[in-house]
Every structure is written in C-alpha cells, then in structure tokens.
Amino acid sequence: MLPGSASAGRDSDVDNLDVRINRVLRCQVNYERPRIVAGNSKYRLAGKSRSDRVLVVFGDNGKIGVGACSSGANAKQARYLIGKKVSDLIGDFAGEVNQRVGTSALWDLAGKTLEKPVYQLLGGKAPKGGIPVYDGMIYHEELLSRDQNSAYRNPDSKYGSKPSWKDIIKEAIDVSKQENHNFVKVKIGRGKLHLSRKAGNYQDAAVLELIREYAGKGFGIGVDANDGYSLEDTLWLLNECGSLNIAYIEEMFPDDANQYRVVRKEIKKLGLKTMIADGEGWRKPSDPLVTEIIESGTVDILQADMRRFEIEGILEESRMATQAGHGSMIAPHNFGNDFGFYMSIHVGCAIPNFYRAEHDPGKQLDNLLIKHGYDIVNGTCQNFDAPGLGIELNPKRLGDLNTQFDVKQ
Numbered sequence: 001m002l003p004g005s006a007s008a009g010r011d012s013d014v015d016n017l018d019v020r021i022n023r024v025l026r027c028q029v030n031y032e033r034p035r036i037v038a039g040n041s042k043y044r045l046a047g048k049s050r051s052d053r054v055l056v057v058f059g060d061n062g063k064i065g066v067g068a069c070s071s072g073a074n075a076k077q078a079r080y081l082i083g084k085k086v087s088d089l090i091g092d093f094a095g096e097v098n099q100r101v102g103t104s105a106l107w108d109l110a111g112k113t114l115e116k117p118v119y120q121l122l123g124g125k126a127p128k129g130g131i132p133v134y135d136g137m138i139y140h141e142e143l144l145s146r147d148q149n150s151a152y153r154n155p156d157s158k159y160g161s162k163p164s165w166k167d168i169i170k171e172a173i174d175v176s177k178q179e180n181h182n183f184v185k186v187k188i189g190r191g192k193l194h195l196s197r198k199a200g201n202y203q204d205a206a207v208l209e210l211i212r213e214y215a216g217k218g219f220g221i222g223v224d225a226n227d228g229y230s231l232e233d234t235l236w237l238l239n240e241c242g243s244l245n246i247a248y249i250e251e252m253f254p255d256d257a258n259q260y261r262v263v264r265k266e267i268k269k270l271g272l273k274t275m276i277a278d279g280e281g282w283r284k285p286s287d288p289l290v291t292e293i294i295e296s297g298t299v300d301i302l303q304a305d306m307r308r309f310e311i312e313g314i315l316e317e318s319r320m321a322t323q324a325g326h327g328s329m330i331a332p333h334n335f336g337n338d339f340g341f342y343m344s345i346h347v348g349c350a351i352p353n354f355y356r357a358e359h360d361p362g363k364q365l366d367n368l369l370i371k372h373g374y375d376i377v378n379g380t381c382q383n384f385d386a387p388g389l390g391i392e393l394n395p396k397r398l399g400d401l402n403t404q405f406d407v408k409q
C-alpha cells in the first residue's frame, strides 16, 4: 500500500456536472523511443516508434477532454456520446456505459471543468513521494541484430560499433537509468521463439545475472515471459535465479490457479520474496477467470490492461482484490501508451493496493499534445496535479488534425 493513498470515493461534483458532449474525434499521436526495442517471446521487434490512439471530446462548456481511445472505437459508437452528459458516461465499466469508446477523455473533461486532477475526482490523494513506476521495455535486446540480420543499431554507442551481447544489455539499462528509472521489467522466454528451449532459458538467466551485477543490489528487476515458459521452466528459473532477488514473475504461462499453487510452493520452499504477476489478457472484470484468479489468491500482482479495463475496471479489480483479502496488489498492464501511463498514475492515487505503473519511455513527435508534469524522478512519477489528466490538445494543431473519425452535433 502506498503511503498517503486513499480508498476511492468518487467526488460528488462529478455527479452534478452539467456538461454535454457536442463533438468527438479520434486522432493519432506518434512517439519515438530512446532506442530501438527488440522482441519478446512472441515477436521479433517492438521497434523505435509507437503511437497512441487519442480520443478528444468537446464539452458544451468549451472545455476539451483528451484521453485514450479504445482500439475498436468507430464513428457510430462515438456518436452515442453526442448530446449526453459527461456524468452519465463515466463511472461504470466502460463497455457498459459508453459503447467502448473509452472513458479517460471524459474524466479529463470533468477534471478540466472542475479544475481538479482526475485522481481527486476518484477520491484519491497523491502520495508524497510520487507513484512508483517501472520501465517495461527491456526486451531480448542482444538478439536484435541476429533476428533482423543487420548490424548493431548504434555505432555511436559507448560500447563501440561491435559490442558484445553483454554491452548491448548494459546499454539498455544505461538508457533506462538516463530516463530516471530504477526498476525494470525484463522480457524472458528466449527459448520460445528465438532459441532452443535450453539455450533460451540459460540465456535468460545469464541476462538476469548480468543486469543484477551491472545495475546493483537496489535496482528493481521483474521478469515477463509473455506465456513463453512452462511450469517446469518456471520452477527451474526460480532455482537458477533465486539469489538475484527477482521482484516478480509475470505471465510465465497462461493463467492457471493450480499451476500457480505449485509455483508458490516452490517460492516458499526456496525462501524467496518473488511475487507472481498476471492478468494482462483479461477482457473485463466480470469474466469468470478474473474472479477465479483473484479469489484464489494465487496471483500477487494483478495486471489487467489499463486501457481495456479503463479507470472504472481497474477500480473494480482493486475492490475485488481487497474483498478477496489475500493482499494482492494492482499494477495495470500498459504497453507502449502514454495515456495508459497517465491513467495508471491517477488510478494509483485512488486505490489502497497499487503496486507500480508501467512506463514505456518515449518522446512525442507531433507536438499535438501539451503535457504538464509526469516527471520521472528516482523511479517515481511526480507532479501530476494539473486539471484532468494534465494533457491538453495543442490549440495550434486543432485545425490540421489527422482524424480517424470526427462526429459533431
């Protein structure tokens, strides 16, 4: 539990908000990562660039809300919002109240209208030290040139133009530290797609040993196999890397409470503090698998996807975890998305069992959005008190937006 965090209790001003939506559009914002990111156990390249689908909602009070747009959202669904009150479109799980277009832009609009950050509307409080975050982008970096059949990506690297695999991993950690991170998630599962099972597993272990040695004792390390390990591989890794103080193991294999029980037993036997993390594949809080896993208490860190679950779904996940009483924490999955990160920060202030927010460092290329704060300082996110989500549409860009849909009253 974060110091100073509070249980969610929605601000009553939101319910009394008399603002209606008169225009909804979707556009795209592009970002560049600080380096090329390699592949994981499922694919061979994450890449240098990424983009966010952004939903922009216009209130009849002249305020503009920006947030994440759901992947399947179209003009017909967006039209559903037109003429409706903001307060009627948020608060319950997104799919059930607003046609799956997304609620974060509406929360942003509410916050800008009431001149309060979203976390306050959710009844939350910003912890003094900020919200803990982690860099989720340490992939199978040393395999990139082999996979892409190309020269190493950075001839200006301080490690030279022909670095060893160890130098490549060190460089990824250097970049993460330059972004002020002190906790990383390391992709493992090299034996699923890239290498033979045995060679992949041993290379995973070698990478983890190197990172622990290079980054130091206090540096946070989690691992994520993207379901590329078996139960047997997982038990092997715990034995092989037990001394490395791995904070958590994520998606080792598809969610299975019985198999997690076996893993928990092994963790206990070895006397480790390693936690089990899973949930990014979940569709909605009411799915039977979600209930089963949360109630079983076999997963310590619940990771439903931030944008798919929306703010409302993560609040519900948190409530379910509290009710289950096993002490499970919440760390929303958020791959390659700035709005998902902002949402995680605000929801993190509003629930009592938040763990960390997932960050994918990147610089906005389009000058489309003006960001206030969200400074990463010593592995925490700080300064996010601007109204709403603290992100504004650049007024100079309003006339030349490349929109995927734009519906008006």
Ligand SMILES: [Mg+2]
Pocket (backbone or CB within 6 Å): 224, 226, 250, 251, 280, 333
């Ligand atoms: Mg994952």
